[in-house]
Amino acid sequence: MGLLPIGSVVTIGEWEQQLMIYGRAQNEVAAGKVWDYVACPYPVGNYSKESNVLFNHQQIEPVAFYFGTTMH
Numbered sequence: 001m002g003l004l005p006i007g008s009v010v011t012i013g014e015w016e017q018q019l020m021i022y023g024r025a026q027n028e029v030a031a032g033k034v035w036d037y038v039a040c041p042y043p044v045g046n047y048s049k050e051s052n053v054l055f056n057h058q059q060i061e062p063v064a065f066y067f068g069t070t071m072h
Contacts, residue, residue: 003057009042012059018042019053026054 004010008021019039026038035054040046 003036004060004063008063010039010060010063012053012055013061014059015053017044020045022046028054 003024004021006021006023009018010021011018018041020042021037021039023038024036026035027033028035036056037054039053039055040051041053044051046052
């Protein structure tokens with residue numbers, strides 16, 4: 001499976017609130033790391049850069065909402 005599209009709503013283990021993906025392939029320069037996704041709390045949205053959640057695809061538990069027509 002490839003990366004989920006922007007707008008998909010997911011949960012990850014260490015985060016209690018659902019997250020909405022709004023970016024992919026995020027480069028965290030200070031840590032020298034590239035993350036698969038950046039997301040914000042759903043349905044609250046991105047209200048500051050501190051609300052950003054960076055994570056990788058394998059951390060996703062259930063996909064609550066898939067924004068697209070099919071999952072590959």
